[in-house]
Amino acid sequence: MNEHIYAHFHPDEHRFVDKAAEWVERAEQHAVKLTDFLDPRQAFIVTSLVNRSADVHVRFDGGHPGAERKRAFIAPDYRVLDDEDMGIRLIGVTSPDEKLQQLDHGDYMGAILGLGIKRDKVGDIYVRPDGCHFLAAAEVADYIRLNLNAVHRVHVQTELLPLDRLISTEVKLDEMSLSVASLRLDGIVSDVYRLSRAKVLIPIKAGRCKVNWKQVEDPSKPLKQGDVVSLQGFGRFKLLEVEGVTKKGRYRVKIGKYA
Template structure:
């Protein structure tokens, strides 16, 4: 696959993944190799989809265990391979506890504890935080290891069980809504207000490559945001620009933002 023109559409830091995805697709098309990936974030899934659609001799499928999944595994195969019934090797790790403090744990607590067991982020799908624990989508190949070894989440002793996908409980997306008045829709301006950082302090992580907009790395602080954009800043969480409400009498822009909690 000639990637000369493809690279121009992606950030330089994504070229390594582009190369990897292109190799999966070429091997499926010309060597009849079936590739099942780890969990991909939405940006990686977009890259795989874009490249796969350029190659008529391959078939591919994305699945995260349920319809609205954010993180998904992909299976890439020769065009003649039927994939609708393909086992995507996704398990549900149920985490519960008799400790009432389980209800105070958040997404970062569960993810941190799983990664602390030596797991790669790529092996973990969506995490659904529930009032009585969590349901974590994981690659089946590491599910039993997690069941045996995940015994504590942020100092709360937990019990684990593996469940079929049919018993998955999903959590509604929780956003802490904020109404802001900003001079423009620049990334640095809105992010500084959301994270309560000065404009000078917000520039450092953005220019250092620690900021993503819609899962794509963005290093330009002046990049304009649009309704629906999801912004993440390493170490500070992420937010979604829910609505651009209009101009105030003082000429500022009123926006509604949802910070993920």
């Protein structure tokens, strides 16, 4: 069965497809599965496989309605999922140190991963000038609370909070306007990160670029408004708007780079 499913997904996704297919098969046999936090692409794969079964359903939850990363609860269709504990805890980070205001998403993520926590155990991270709120899997939340004492050399305090205390912040995008020859992936990535076309071809063809969380190795792939592009080592950006075409046939686009 998996061989047929593989045709719909990138080869590098096949391992996750296998895992998700096993979760669905076990749910058909009356078992349940609470996954780690999934990115939107992984959630799409799980949804696709669940939809192939008439006897299984799934609930996604990331700790709040607008979450990007979510845990999935996969179960037989007769099981009511609304009241299931999704195993998500809210952790607050504060500090009297004024340097706290200078910390960004990457600083907090680096500190958490530095504790030996896998990325899959961490949900969305919301950074504010006065600290940070982030979601974590219940099974690692106490460990993080007890051991996260510093973020990028800033001493911090952490506490577990009720989920309804979450203060979610809007994702900050640094907007920029560009004039590009085409909407090709390699051309826009080149202009956004100010790299030569030759230099961006290497990571794209090596599988280190994703469009909407899906690995893309075709440099000529056309981008469209709303696409989110990530390039390993450089961050990610969103094509906010295709504003029009100049008299010389170039495209005017508005880009939002994630801070």
